[in-house]
Amino acid sequence: MKSxxxxxxxLADLEIKLKSAMTSDPRLESELILSEAIGKPRLEMLLDKKQILSTAQNQNxxxxxxxxxxxxxxxxxFGKAYFRNxxxxxxxxxxVPRPETEILVEHAIKLAPKNSEVLDIATGTGAIALSLSxxxxxxxxxxxxxxxxxxxxAKRxxxxxxxxxxxFLKVDLLKGIRRKFSVITANLPYINAKDYxxxxxxxxxxEPRSALIAGKDGLTFIRRLISTAHESLEDGGHLILEISPEQENPIKIIFDRSGKYYSIEFKKDLxxxxxxxxxMK
Incomplete structure (x- = not known):
């Protein structure tokens, strides 16, 4: 019988094993795993480190x-991810929704006029759209x-x-959409084959390869969207994209060649x- x-x-045992597997943050992950296994909030668990695990908790x-x-x-x-609220x-x-995408939502919240209509393209889990709503x-x-x-x-x-x-709409980018929006958000695949x-x-x-990779330069879908999104934006409307830091200059070139937008601006993550x-159109 085990002691x-x-x-x-x-926690100590978990951290040792996770370190040996070279996971990203063994200490934090050990706390998250045990918190999930025993069904107790992480901070509450850390205040009661003498508690003995039940057989079921140990198995979990x-x-x-x-x-x-x-x-x-x-x-x-765990079957779940936390995103904003x-x-x-x-x-x-x-x-899996990324923390940096939460900042995209901030920009959309600030730019969308009151009572306007917005669209989130490639919504995935619905993180951006649901947060906006x-x-x-x-x-x-x-x-x-x-x-x-x-x-x-997303519907669930x-x-x-x-x-x-x-x-919710099942469409490829903006294909078949005739309405105009004040803001269009899109966290499209933007990783190139080499970086992938x-x-x-x-x-x-x-994680699904199709949700990450976008051709040799990572711009396949972004290029397509920029070329057509102006038709679905109201005058003065905004297209907000998540991109890779290395794509700033290539996207500036796409913007210049398009001639369909009034301005372009790049924002940083945390x-x-x-x-x-x-x-901006």
């Missing part, structure tokens, strides 16, 4: 650890994706977060890197 194990001992912990040691993203293991159901076939209830929010799997997650997340106002090969294995092994492009 009882405390929270403190479990080991089950989660086994998957994480194979570099499966914690969000997939909402909790999103995530899983195989849909991209929750934080700006005056807006009429639309969300599109070409993937039925992604739209299934709308129900889980008790958000009722988002309209250098991504951590947990991304390459588990790490000080160029991460967003805002085009």
């Amino acid at each position: 009882p194990i405390s929270i403190a001992s479990a 912990m080991n089950s989660i650890l086994e998957r994480r040691l194979k570099h499966e993203p914690l969000q997939y293991i 909402i909790v999103l159901k995530v899983g195989t076939g849909v991209l 929750q934080e700006r209830p005056d807006l009429k929010v639309n969300a599109s994706d070409i993937s039925p799997v992604a739209l299934g997650y 997340n709308m129900r889980l977060n008790d958000i009722r106002k988002v309209k 090969a250098a991504l951590p294995c947990e991304i390459r092994r588990y 790490c000080g890197k160029i991460r967003f492009c805002i085009l």
Whole structure:
């Protein structure tokens, strides 16, 4: 019979094993895994490190650890991801929302006029669209994706977060959409083939390749959208894109050649890197 194990001992053991697997942040991950396994908030758990794990809690912990040691993203293991003020159901076939994308929402919130209509393209889990609807209830929010799997997650997340106002569309970028919007947001695939090969294995092994990679220069979809989005923007409307820092100059060239927009502006993420492009019609 195995000896009882405390929270403190479990955390130490988890951290050692995660370090050996070279996960991104072994200490934090050990706390997140154990918190999920015992069903207790992380900070509350850390205040009671002498607590002994039950057999079921120990089994839960080991089950989660086994998957994480194979570099499966914690969000997939837990089946959820946190984004701004909402909790999103995530899983195989849909991209895990990134923290930097939360800043894109900030820009959209500031730029969308009161009571206007907005569109989020390639919505995935619905993170951007659902956040906009929750934080700006005056807006009429639309969300599109070409993937039925992604739209299934987005619709489920709308129900889980008790958000009722988002309209979902199964379309490729703006194909077939005739309305005009004050703001169009898009976190499209923007990684090139070379950079994709250098991504951590947990991304390459588990997250959908189609949601990440966009040709040799990473601009396949961004180029397409910039070439047509002006037709779906109101005068003075904005197209907000998430991009790679290295794409600033190539996108400036695309903007100059387009001649369909009044201005272009680049914004940084919390790490000080160029991460967003805002085009005004």
